[in-house]
Amino acid sequence: MNRHSSVAVTVCLLVTIVACNPGGGESGFRPMEPGKVLFWDRQTTETADLLRKMIDEFNTGREGPAVEAQYAGDYSDIFRKVRASIQARAVPDMAVAYQSMTSEYVRAGACLPLDPFMADPAAGLSSEELGDFFPVVLETNRLPQFGGKMYSFPFCKSVLMMYFNKRVLAEAGIQQAPATWDEFLEQCRQIKAKTGKSAYAVSVDASTIDGMVYSRGGDVIDGNTTLFDSPPAMDVFRLLETLAKEELAYQIPPGSADDKVAFSQDRVAFVFRSSSHRTNMTLLMEGNLDRWGIARLPQADPAKPTTVLYGPNICIFDTTPEQSRVAWDFVRFFTSRENTVRWALATGYVPIRKSAADHPEMKKFWDAWEYNRTAFDCLPFARSEPTCAGWQEVRGLIEDAETAVLSQLRSADEAARELKKAADAVLAAG
Template identity: 30%
Template structure:
């Protein structure tokens, strides 16, 4: 009897028992059950050999499978996913990216998705970006930034809208940002000096540009990165925050030496100085500074004549130290070094010239520019962004104009070392969509076409080398600008650290005391260094 029949017979016995029980029969049931049991036992004896043989076959098959497990994938690799799909990733994880390529970028993400989201998947349609800046609408810079914004809004393929907002000067914007970091009322883009950005990041208020710059779709290629002036990019890498970039540069300015070329020529022709053209070394500079006191400019009909009026601010201090091969900040130690040998040398140089009456303090804001335009001082040191104002001042000045230009700060180094500075644009922490949209606007602003527009309207220097190719006409009309532009490869920057705003105030006080009040140089610089590092410690993250 087969197993199938055996099981069928058992089923019939059970059904019969249930029917008889329902009918109230008892003895009949017992007899039927006994007969069925006997038949089942006989059937079981018949199929037992078959069952045993089947069991032995199963055991042998199991033993063979256990002995050769490694051969199974090689024998039937195509069938394995169908038989055991859940096990395939564990057995062959290297093949998974090929099967599901959409998941591969996530495996390579090296940024915090809780801050940036998944950049590849963000929907930017309808995103609005608020930009706090300092450019008044009726100014040339305000008109240019509005044009740049309008161009982006009209042409970007993402559906992003940027809204520019004039929020006052740098100080006003800084105060609003500090307050906004507490209340949450912050823009999507904000103009900020590097030390201000560091202060915002102390409060965890910004996002780094690094994930955007490095992104394969939205970022910058190696070729584009190389087109930027590297000193511009380096300035935004904050040492207190792992060297990450918390700003991006649309432009920069530079500390330069303004000089009266006609007056210098008169001094050279008379033998009052031993060189021609602008001074290149501190010794030549000192020679001309003092010669100007004794030999006024021929067009100056007043009794006042001086070599230079010195603006004792922190950028001027840094420029003098840089020009001697020094620095004001030790990036490895993370501390200010205002008492370095180069700083002592620079302050000694200026203190001696002040004692001789060859340089004077600035009497009022922009007073040095005014006296320069009127032919009363031979030199002054200031920002290249002031070039248009100097030009108009000289043309409308008391002496009827003269030839003038700019030069590198006289230096002891083989090549010039120029103090380059300027505000960048930071991205406050908002939403992943708004942050990415903000970056895309910055890419637009720093494109060659927009950089040319911005440079010529603002008189700032563009952030990229290649922009010069389209500025030949502007260079021809503004020779001093071109001279300064050619000095950009020699740039160096001041400390981009939190607390530098307050440090600058301390520097100015020490600078005045040393140069014009005759304070002891070494002890004053030692005290300044201590104060600066205390301020940094109080402001540090």
């Protein structure tokens, strides 16, 4: 490097170091667009229209700043956008977020704990009202690594379900969807033997593995160590290994809907997906509701069922006290009994309040098809997944292990042990 260039590079470096200061500059946050209570969401088409209609109803007749929903892309886009705005120290008032996203926002000091709002005598929630929410949908918003405070409020909730194709089951001479994992394997074998079809199209997903472990009475994490080498988790991988070896199951391309399509064309009998896929599945089935059904996951002990609860929440950012207050009022408005039912009916998510059960509209919907109620009935025993730092990375490892077993690159025992080791290392570092 000649003299000129070294001078130039040094000047550039100095300018940069003065110009940017990654760690410092901590002063509070400001609203991104002052005067508007911004809500960054990802709803599109019909559900976006309903959300905006509900926001209009909320704004009508209110004094002060109005809520405005802005489409901000899918979850990864929203995460990018919020992260960039946090570093610019100008944030929206609300955003949809998964717990892993929320915990990053909390780490940056941008998110408000909701406990003070909830306890507020005027604008809060009475204990009676709190008791109306299913405990798990609230608990999942408490972040243990941040003092167990509520940092978000449920927005769209769904549970992991098993979809079963009645025609394929009938072809194999099966009357009833499996209630236990043993029955599940038995039915898969029977389907293969009688029809030659693969029974289960696997969409590789860490949440499904978590749900399978839960439903075998196990858990995936204890403190800071994972439990993938525990008997319930090992059994999950062994089941997948058996399914792959005997060609009872096959993996679909990640991110595709091939499993649901194969299901709708009677090529497989089982698909494990969130309950929110019901509307989508109905479209694929072209409205025919006699050909299929939805059941809870097979269980180790049907007397003590479990499944996974998922879906995004809303978090509230630290903009101005006035705007944050409006944001909270909106969150409360949105999760009222009336509105949670309305939202559930239009979107396919489950209502998050117990009192939804005797809402006339909800009943009408449940009466329309016997399986419309199954997901709601799972809420009392559904469990949320871990939210600790590093879990997002662990999810990738779980999916690698699942793929390795399904493509017979690893044996179940190898995959589970390697997964445990790698995941523990991530959690120890995080």
